[in-house]
Structures are given as C-alpha cells and as structure tokens.
Amino acid sequence: MNSRSNIRDVAKLAGVAVKTVSRVLNNHPYVSADTKAKVDAAMAELRFSPSIAARILAGTKSGQIALIYDNHSPYYMHQIMQGCWDRCHEEGMRLIAQPVDVSDPDVGEQVRGMVRQTHVDGAILSSPVTDCGPVLNVLEAMNIPFVRISPGTNHALTSSVFMDDMQAADDMTTHLINIGHRRIAFIKGHANHMASAERQAGYERALSRVGISVDPELIAEGHFDFESGVAATELFLSLKYPPTAVFASNDDMASGVLAVAHRRGIQVPEQLSVAGFDDTTLARVVWPPLTTVRQPVRDLASTAADLLFGEGGIEHRRLPHELISRESVAPPYLPSLKKSKNT
Amino acid sequence: MNSRSNIRDVAKLAGVAVKTVSRVLNNHPYVSADTKAKVDAAMAELRFSPSIAARILAGTKSGQIALIYDNHSPYYMHQIMQGCWDRCHEEGMRLIAQPVDVSDPDVGEQVRGMVRQTHVDGAILSSPVTDCGPVLNVLEAMNIPFVRISPGTNHALTSSVFMDDMQAADDMTTHLINIGHRRIAFIKGHANHMASAERQAGYERALSRVGISVDPELIAEGHFDFESGVAATELFLSLKYPPTAVFASNDDMASGVLAVAHRRGIQVPEQLSVAGFDDTTLARVVWPPLTTVRQPVRDLASTAADLLFGEGGIEHRRLPHELISRESVAPPYLPSLKKSKNT
DNA sequence: AAAAACTGTGGCAATGATGCCATAGTGCCT
DNA sequence: AGGCACTATGGCATCATTGCCACAGTTTTT
Numbered sequence: 001m002n003s004r005s006n007i008r009d010v011a012k013l014a015g016v017a018v019k020t021v022s023r024v025l026n027n028h029p030y031v032s033a034d035t036k037a038k039v040d041a042a043m044a045e046l047r048f049s050p051s052i053a054a055r056i057l058a059g060t061k062s063g064q065i066a067l068i069y070d071n072h073s074p075y076y077m078h079q080i081m082q083g084c085w086d087r088c089h090e091e092g093m094r095l096i097a098q099p100v101d102v103s104d105p106d107v108g109e110q111v112r113g114m115v116r117q118t119h120v121d122g123a124i125l126s127s128p129v130t131d132c133g134p135v136l137n138v139l140e141a142m143n144i145p146f147v148r149i150s151p152g153t154n155h156a157l158t159s160s161v162f163m164d165d166m167q168a169a170d171d172m173t174t175h176l177i178n179i180g181h182r183r184i185a186f187i188k189g190h191a192n193h194m195a196s197a198e199r200q201a202g203y204e205r206a207l208s209r210v211g212i213s214v215d216p217e218l219i220a221e222g223h224f225d226f227e228s229g230v231a232a233t234e235l236f237l238s239l240k241y242p243p244t245a246v247f248a249s250n251d252d253m254a255s256g257v258l259a260v261a262h263r264r265g266i267q268v269p270e271q272l273s274v275a276g277f278d279d280t281t282l283a284r285v286v287w288p289p290l291t292t293v294r295q296p297v298r299d300l301a302s303t304a305a306d307l308l309f310g311e312g313g314i315e316h317r318r319l320p321h322e323l324i325s326r327e328s329v330a331p332p333y334l335p336s337l338k339k340s341k342n343t
Numbered sequence: 344m345n346s347r348s349n350i351r352d353v354a355k356l357a358g359v360a361v362k363t364v365s366r367v368l369n370n371h372p373y374v375s376a377d378t379k380a381k382v383d384a385a386m387a388e389l390r391f392s393p394s395i396a397a398r399i400l401a402g403t404k405s406g407q408i409a410l411i412y413d414n415h416s417p418y419y420m421h422q423i424m425q426g427c428w429d430r431c432h433e434e435g436m437r438l439i440a441q442p443v444d445v446s447d448p449d450v451g452e453q454v455r456g457m458v459r460q461t462h463v464d465g466a467i468l469s470s471p472v473t474d475c476g477p478v479l480n481v482l483e484a485m486n487i488p489f490v491r492i493s494p495g496t497n498h499a500l501t502s503s504v505f506m507d508d509m510q511a512a513d514d515m516t517t518h519l520i521n522i523g524h525r526r527i528a529f530i531k532g533h534a535n536h537m538a539s540a541e542r543q544a545g546y547e548r549a550l551s552r553v554g555i556s557v558d559p560e561l562i563a564e565g566h567f568d569f570e571s572g573v574a575a576t577e578l579f580l581s582l583k584y585p586p587t588a589v590f591a592s593n594d595d596m597a598s599g600v601l602a603v604a605h606r607r608g609i610q611v612p613e614q615l616s617v618a619g620f621d622d623t624t625l626a627r628v629v630w631p632p633l634t635t636v637r638q639p640v641r642d643l644a645s646t647a648a649d650l651l652f653g654e655g656g657i658e659h660r661r662l663p664h665e666l667i668s669r670e671s672v673a674p675p676y677l678p679s680l681k682k683s684k685n686t
Numbered sequence: 687a688a689a690a691a692c693t694g695t696g697g698c699a700a701t702g703a704t705g706c707c708a709t710a711g712t713g714c715c716t
Numbered sequence: 717a718g719g720c721a722c723t724a725t726g727g728c729a730t731c732a733t734t735g736c737c738a739c740a741g742t743t744t745t746t
Contacts, residue, residue: 006702017726022704030724049456053405054702056396057731061704074624078417085442094460097440099428117395117437226628255628262630281417285569285598286629287605349732360696365734373694397732400701 005046014042025050052094062119064094065308068111068135069126070102072190072225073252075280076297080126080149083301091309096120100129102192108134115142122146122308124301128192130160147304152194159307159315161300165195168293168321169202172247172275175291175323177210180331181245181273185218187232187257189249193224199249199277218243222253229256237264244332245273251282254290258328269330279324288327295321348389357385368393405462407437408651411454411478412469413445415533416567416595418623419640423469423492426644434652439463443472445535451477458485465489465651467644471535473503490647495537502650502658504643508538511636511664512545515590515618518634518666520553523674524588524616528561530575530600532592536567542592542620561586565596572599580607587675588616594625597633601671612673622667631670638664 007025011018016035023031024039042048056062067084071077081097088095098114100107115123115138123146129135130151139146140157148160176184186203189196204214217239220232229248233256236243248254254276261268268274268288276283276292283290296319307315350368354361359378366374367382385391399405410427414420424440431438441457443450458466458481466489472478473494482489483500491503519527529546532539547557560582563575572591576599579586591597597619604611611617611631619626619635626633639662650658 007704008702018703019705019727020725023725026704030722032724035724047452047455049459051400051462051702052460053396053399053462054731055704057394057400057733058702058704059731074417074421078420081442094457099424114437116392119396226624252628259628259630259632281569282625282628285595285602285625287602289602351732361732362696362698362734363694366695369734373692375694378694394732397701398734400703401732401734402701403734 005048007048007050009046010039010042010048013046014038056119061121063092064096064118064120065305066096066098066114066118066120066123067126068098068100068123068129070100070129071126072223073250073278073280075251075282076278077126079280079297080301083298083303084124084305087302087305087309091305093121093309100135102128102132102135105134107132108138111135112138112142115139115144120144124149124304124308125151126301127151127195128190131192131194145308147308149300149304150195152198157314159304159317161303161307161317161319163295163300163319163321165198166202166205168277168295168323169199169247169249170206171202171321171323172277172291172293173203173206174209175325176245176247176273176275176329177206177212179329181243182212182332183215183218183241183243183245184212185220185232185236185243185246187220187222187229187246187248187253189222190224191221196249203247222249224250224252226252226256226259229253230260231256233257233260237266243272245275245329247275247277249277251276251278251280251286251290251292254292254328255282255286258286258288258290269328270333273329273332275329283324283326291326291329292324293321294324348391350391350393352389353382353385353391356389357381399462404464406435407439407461407463408648409439409441409457409461409463409466410469411441411443411466411472413443413472414469414567416593416621416623418594418625419621420469422623422640423644426641426646427467427648430645430648430652434648436464436652443478445471445475445478448477450475451481454478455481455485458482458487463487467492467647467651468494469644470494470538471533474535474537488651490651492643492647493538495541500657502647502660504646504650504660504662506638506643506662506664508541509545509548511620511638511666512542512590512592513549514545514664514666515620515634515636516546516549517552518668519588519590519616519618519672520549520555522672524586525555525675526558526561526584526586526588527555528563528575528579528586528589530563530565530572530589530591530596532565532596533567534564539592546590565592567593567595569595569599569602572596573603574599576600576603580609586615588618588672590618590620592620594619594621594623594633594635597635597671598625598629601629601631601633612671613676616672616675618672626667626669634669634672635667636664637667 007018007021011021021039024036084095096118125148127150130148131153146158150162151160188200207214220235222228222232246257254274257274261272266272276290279292279294283292299319350361350364354364364382367379427438468491470493473491474496489501493505494503531543550557563578565571565575589600597617600617604615609615619633622635622637626635642662
C-alpha cells in the first residue's frame with residue numbers, strides 16, 4: 001500500500017551503514033565506486049527517494065529552490081519556467097514555482113512564510129520581483145542566496161542575468177529609422193518592470209542620435225498586455241499626424257496594435273509598421289508575424305539556475321539579444337510626401 | 344534570525360506538556376480555555392512558529408498538494424494554475440506545480456519520487472496526465488487522493504471535473520452548418536488527450552445528424568500547437584474542393600489556420616470561416632478574433648481543488664461550455680454555386 | 687450504584703535523514 | 717619508524733513535531 005522504504009531499508013539491502021547511503025545520496029566524496037554501485041542498485045530496487053522533510057529537519061539543505069514571479073505574460077513565464085525546470089532537473093533539485101503580487105504590501109511576509117515552510121536553498125527572481133524591496137530584504141535577512149533575471153537595479157550582493165534592454169530598443173528603433181520611418185510611436189512597458197524604462201531610454205537615444213525630437217504624443221503608457229496595446233494605438237491613430245510605425249515594449253502589446261490596425265482596415269506593414277519585443281511564441285502566431293527583439297528568455301532562466309548552483313561568487317552575466325525581422329515592418333508609404341512632391 | 348524556539352520551550356514556559364502545546368497548535372478539541380490562553384501567551388512571547396518539516400515528518404498531513412501536468416499550450420496552463428493557486432491560497436495549502444512528460448516510460452517513477460519527497464496530501468491531474476496509466480497506478484498504490492481535470496476515461500475511484508467536449512464540438516459544428524457551411528474541415532487534437540477523440544466524435548455526430556457524410560479528406564491530424572494548424576490547413580487548401588470552414592480543436596491550431604489564410608490572401612471569414620476551441624486569451628488576440636468554444640478552464644481548476652479539499656466522496660462534476668461568436672466565422676460565400684446558377 | 691462516555695492532560699515512541707565523532711587501512715613524507 | 721594526511725565506512729545522537737496509549741476526574745447512561 002504505502003511505499004515504506006526508507007534509508008535504513010536501503011542500507012540493509014546494500015549491506016552498508018545508513019550513513020553511507022546518505023553519502024551516496026549527497027554525492028559526498030570518499031565513497032568507493034563499488035559501494036556506490038551497490039547502494040544505487042538497492043535504491044533502484046526499493047524505488048527509494050529521500051524525504052525532503054526529514055532532510056530539512058536533520059540537515060541544512062532541502063534540495064529545493066524557489067522561482068518567485070509576478071508576470072502577466074503566459075508565454076514569457078512559460079519559457080522562464082522551462083529554463084529553470086531543465087536545469088533543476090539536471091541538478092536533481094526540486095523547483096517550487098511561487099507566484100506573488102508585488103503590489104501587495106504583504107508580499108514580503110508571504111515570501112518569508114514560503115521560505116520558512118519550504119526551507120528552499122535559494123531562489124530565482126523574475127522581473128518585477130527582482131526589484132521588489134520587501135522581497136529582497138526578506139531574502140537577505142534570511143540569508144537565502146538568490147539570482148535575479150532581468151533586474152532593473154544593480155545589486156552588489158547577488159548575481160544576475162540580463163540582456164541589454166536599452167541597446168535592444170535602440171537597435172529596433174534604429175532599424176525603423178534606417179528603413180525610412182520618422183514618426184515612430186512607442187508603447188511603454190509596465191512601470192513596475194525596470195526594463196520598461198530601459199527600453200524607453202533606448203528608443204529615445206536612437207531618435208536623438210539622428211536628430212529626431214522625442215514627441216511626447218508618440219509615447220503611450222502600457223502594461224505589457226494586449227489591451228494596453230489596443231488603447232495606445234487608438235490614441236496614436238487619433239493624432240493629427242499619426243505615426244508610420246509603432247514600437248511596442250512587448251509582443252502582447254504589439255498584438256494589440258495589429259488588432260486595431262486590422263479593425264480599422266489599416267494595412268500592416270504597408271500603412272503602418274509594427275514592432276514588438278521578446279519574441280515569444282505570440283510573435284509568430286499573429287498576423288503578420290512580428291518583427292521583434294529576440295530575448296533569450298529560456299537561456300536567461302537556465303543561466304540563472306546555473307549561477308545559483310555554481311560555487312562561484314556573484315556574477316552578472318549579459319546574454320545577447322537579436323533583432324528578428326518578420327513581416328510586420330516595412331518602409332513607410334508616406335503618401336503626404338509624395339503629394340507635396342507633386343504639388 | 345534566531346527562530347530557535349521549539350515546542351518544548353513553549354511547553355516549559357507555559358508549564359504544560361509538549362503534547363498539550365501540540366493540541367493548541369492543531370486546534371484539537373479537549374483543551375481548556377485556560378490552558379489554551381497560557382500556551383498562546385507563551386507562543387507569542389517566544390515568537391514561536393512550528394517547523395513544517397517536523398510536522399510533515401511526524402504527522403500525516405503536509406499541507407501541500409501537487410498539480411501534475413503536461414500541456415504545451417501556455418495560455419491553457421496559465422489558467423489552470425491560476426485556478427488551482429487561488430483555491431489553495433484560500434485554503435492555506437501549498438501548491439507544487441509539477442510538469443511531467445507522459446510519453447516518458449519513466450513517468451510513473453518520477454511521480455512516485457515527487458510524492459515521496461514532498462509528502463503531498465493529494466494531487467490534481469490535468470489532461471493528458473489524467474489518462475496516463477503509470478501515474479494513476481502510482482498514485483493509487485500510494486493511496487494519494489487525486490482529482491482529474493478533463494479526463495478522457497471514467498474512473499470510479501476518483502473525482503473529476505470536466506466539460507462535455509463532444510456536445511461542445513457538436514454545438515460548434517452545428518453552428519457552422521446552420522449558417523450555411525457544408526464542407527467543414529476538422530483538425531484533431533493531440534492523440535494523447537482523450538478530449539481529442541470526444542471533440543472529433545461531436546464533429547462527426549453533428550454532420551451525420553443532418554446527413555452530411557464525413558469526408559476523411561477533411562479531417563487532419565493535429566497536436567494542439569500552431570504549427571499543426573498550419574500544416575493541416577495547407578492540406579485542406581490543396582484539395583480539389585477545399586472546405587469553406589475549418590474547425591480546429593483548440594485556439595492555437597485555429598491561429599495556424601488564420602496564418603495560412605493571411606499568407607495566401609484568403610479573406611477570413613468571407614472566404615473561409617475559422618473556429619477554435621478553448622477561448623484562451625489567444626482567441627481574442629489574433630485577427631480576426633476567433634469564434635470558439637469557451638471552456639471554463641479556471642473554474643475547472645478551482646473546482647478540482649474544491650473537490651480535493653472537500654470531505655465528500657467521489658464526485659464527477661460537469662461545467663458548462665459556451666459558444667463564443669466572434670468575427671472569424673460567417674456564412675460561406677460559395678462563388679461556385681452562384682456561378683452555376685448564372686450559367 | 688455500577689458502567690460507560692466524555693473531557694483534559696501527560697509520556698513516550700516514531701518519523702527519516704544528517705552531523706559529528708570514531709575507526710581503520712593505506713600511502714607518503716621526514 | 718613515527719607521524720600525518722587521505723580514503724572509506726560505521727555508530728549514535730539529534731532535528732521538532734505528532735500518533736498512540738494511558739490515566740484521572742467528571743458527567744451521563746443503564
């Protein structure tokens with residue numbers, strides 16, 4: 001009925017001491033290959049796997065790490081989780097995915113409770129939790145090592161993995177400029193993600209470099225979701241001089257731009273170019289497929305796990321981004337210019 | 344930092360036995376109000392909080408449940424998780440999300456290991472894990488209660504929540520017939536989801552009822568992902584008499600249909616109607632928005648958690664579906680009929 | 687009035703693994 | 717030859733809590 005096998009049963013079957021089984025379990029040095037083989041065989045035969053609870057109680061490690069997140073883009077989180085899972089699985093660690101609400105004033109206590117209960121050995125934080133003061137304080141106070149994925153702020157005491165959001169946004173904006181766009185609108189990301197400000201800065205830097213003034217009318221608020229892409233686009237298209245291109249801070253919002261264009265019968269990319277950010281699955285699923293910045297989300301996550309497991313001290317690793325050209329971006333048609341030439 | 348106080352310290356300070364403190368902790372009956380007050384005071388003074396690990400080890404409940412899944416649609420899983428999380432949070436339970444690979448011959452052992460390690464009190468299975476023999480056997484052998492979300496097979500010993508996939512597919516097909524379609528193609532779901540067969544049966548039932556013969560050419564394999572929607576559509580459109588409507592077994596595949604239509608310059612819905620299934624976020628994000636069957640995914644998940652927590656015996660609860668009409672479906676244009684009339 | 691049931695409390699074993707200390711053989715340096 | 721470091725293994729206490737059994741006093745039932 002119950003699989004009753006514990007470490008003692010394994011020890012008996014393998015003909016060794018309990019302590020030796022424990023050593024095999026924890027990959028301690030000083031176990032002969034011979035003994036290890038016997039123990040492994042016994043464990044396999046008994047279908048043994050150690051109780052985390054007992055391990056926590058007796059020892060100092062639990063073999064578990066937490067992924068703490070608060071992100072509303074399912075595709076993005078899906079990739080983050082996969083990256084973490086893969087590495088954890090390789091490493092024999094258990095991953096506890098823990099959603100939180102960073103706007104909840106109680107978020108620190110919630111994380112404290114979770115750490116207390118699960119005794120996780122470390123944590124991976126995904127933006128925007130990476131910059132959530134209460135959470136950071138709690139983890140530091142409890143002395144839990146953690147790695148941050150795409151943090152917005154520097155933090156001398158912990159490792160992080162990230163990409164150059166500013167440069168990526170600059171690249172995309174420059175690309176739009178290079179193919180002829182001058183009125184380029186920008187939809188900001190959620191304000192609680194620090195990357196949002198970075199991307200905006202990159203956008204503005206690219207414009208400024210070529211002497212295009214930053215027009216506040218062409219910058220709209222956004223929250224990384226489809227609806228805010230829609231809302232922003234409605235605004236842009238009601239302007240006296242609407243943009244010829246819209247650069248959204250993620251793919252979800254870019255999809256919103258496409259939806260409005262479709263509804264109004266505006267041809268993309270002939271009449272309006274649309275660029276996204278992230279290169280989630282969504283970018284390939286919508287029509288036309290989005291020109292976007294590929295963010296190596298899964299690699300970011302698995303690298304974060306690497307850094308957490310690694311012995312090394314704190315490290316800040318930047319992963320490369322890539323501009324992905326698809327069909328949602330083309331040179332502007334610019335009927336007004338043609339007309340003025342004719343007149 | 345020093346949460347060094349344990350139940351013994353509390354007992355000593357309160358002047359009672361350790362066991363009595365345990366009773367207070369667990370709200371046992373048979374503790375006098377007087378004693379309870381003393382113990383509460385002592386706990387407060389020592390800032391005591393019990394060790395979950397010890398509790399799990401010594402007791403029979405862990406306060407944790409597992410969500411075991413293997414689904415490749417991020418939007419779908421996102422909703423499932425949310426539903427589970429919400430109820431678990433209300434109930435003070437910890438949720439451990441555990442992805443598995445049902446095609447892995449070792450999947451049973453993996454689940455066994457997870458259960459033994461974490462001591463979960465119960466599990467929620469999401470399709471297709473609901474019909475994965477090895478997993479079911481392991482959970483039964485370990486005597487872990489579980490609830491299945493959208494299982495394909497009946498199972499007298501465990502509760503389940505589901506919707507009527509056959510009826511839903513029938514409804515959608517009938518809707519397409521009612522507005523004039525006769526050549527309706529169908530893209531199957533992943534073969535390892537039992538719901539796939541149900542949906543196909545519903546499609547065929549609706550056709551048969553009105554005397555339309557089921558044309559094997561109009562039924563294509565699919566795997567619940569965008570790409571298989573694309574592949575199926577390429578097939579359909581290369582037929583001598585292509586369909587006027589395509590009914591895909593989920594929204595991801597329906598998005599694939601839309602993509603092919605866009606690429607070939609086929610107007611949706613004027614020249615081709617497209618229907619999906621699930622009503623995930625994706626259905627509203629693509630263009631045109633998908634007519635689809637709303638599956639109450641989040642409710643399914645939270646209901647599953649309800650049944651797991653509930654004292655009640657086994658129960659099979661069906662949740663209602665709903666046909667959502669959006670812009671991807673319209674009456675067929677049928678140019679060939681018009682032509683023949685004219686000639 | 688005896689028996690049974692309820693109330694309130696205590697003692698001790700058990701849970702499953704690790705930490706620390708001990709032991710013993712081997713190879714190497716001085 | 718003595719001492720030391722290294723390899724390999726075993727024994728036992730320990731972690732913090734709950735389950736089971738026992739016991740005594742009080743109330744209810746027969």
